[in-house]
Amino acid sequence: DTAVSQTPKYLVTQMGNDKSIKCEQNLGHDTMYWYKQDSKKFLKIMFSYNNKELIINETVPNRFSPKSPDKAHLNLHINSLELGDSAVYFCASSLADGTGRFEAFFGQGTRLTVV
Amino acid sequence: AQTVTQSQPEMSVQEAETVTLSCTYDTSESNYYLFWYKQPPSRQMILVIRQEAYKQQNATENRFSVNFQKAAKSFSLKISDSQLGDTAMYFCAFMKNSGYALNFGKGTSLLVTP
Numbered sequence: 001d002t003a004v005s006q007t008p009k010y011l012v013t014q015m016g017n018d019k020s021i022k023c024e025q026n027l028g029h030d031t032m033y034w035y036k037q038d039s040k041k042f043l044k045i046m047f048s049y050n051n052k053e054l055i056i057n058e059t060v061p062n063r064f065s066p067k068s069p070d071k072a073h074l075n076l077h078i079n080s081l082e083l084g085d086s087a088v089y090f091c092a093s094s095l096a097d098g099t100g101r102f103e104a105f106f107g108q109g110t111r112l113t114v115v
Numbered sequence: 116a117q118t119v120t121q122s123q124p125e126m127s128v129q130e131a132e133t134v135t136l137s138c139t140y141d142t143s144e145s146n147y148y149l150f151w152y153k154q155p156p157s158r159q160m161i162l163v164i165r166q167e168a169y170k171q172q173n174a175t176e177n178r179f180s181v182n183f184q185k186a187a188k189s190f191s192l193k194i195s196d197s198q199l200g201d202t203a204m205y206f207c208a209f210m211k212n213s214g215y216a217l218n219f220g221k222g223t224s225l226l227v228t229p
Binding site for chain 1: 146147148150154157158159160162165167204206210213214215216217218219221222
């Protein structure tokens with residue numbers, strides 16, 4: 001009964017490949033996020049979806065395409081993987097009413113290694 | 116744009132002692148939320164404590180408390196009676212864009228020693 005679950009936890013792939021990371025939340029939240037944590041542990045927002053609508057796209061390359069089939073899922077597809085894409089990707093979810101008062105719950109992260 | 120600065124990349128404290136982690140932020144908004152998240156070696160992001168900017172009273176959660184100075188845009192975390200399980204990265208975060216993104220500092224790596 002994990003609240004926010006991501007699959008896979010680890011992903012090793014070659015440059016140029018296309019891969020997807022799946023995220024599901026069972027908290028009834030209406031907003032989901034993708035964050036990227038680089039090798040220096042810096043966490044940065046990539047995308048935010050509210051009720052399946054894209055709210056934030058933080059200058060992420062077009063090779064990254066989020067897909068939200070419903071409010072409980074937000075998947076991340078990455079085309080033509082590059083070495084610089086190696087990082088830990090976190091999915092998160094929360095309620096959002098425009099005030100910022102709700103806590104975000106994070107998944108356990110997916111460590112992506114591009115070789 | 117909002118920025119969050121954590122000026123202490125690494126800190127160390129002995130078990131049972133008290134340690135304070137610093138965080139400053141920059142924003143033009145008058146109402147916002149601030150958070151401290153903990154990331155142990157397991158990688159899981161765990162909310163430690165949060166503060167609503169319009170509340171003057173500092174938030175506390177058991178051994179964790181904050182010193183929120185709105186005018187100075189400062190939001191430090193105090194951990195009392197440090198335990199070995201407190202060893203982790205600690206991230207200060209600012210909720211921006213009306214709740215649709217957390218803006219994180221670069222983190223402070225805290226080591227609690229016996």
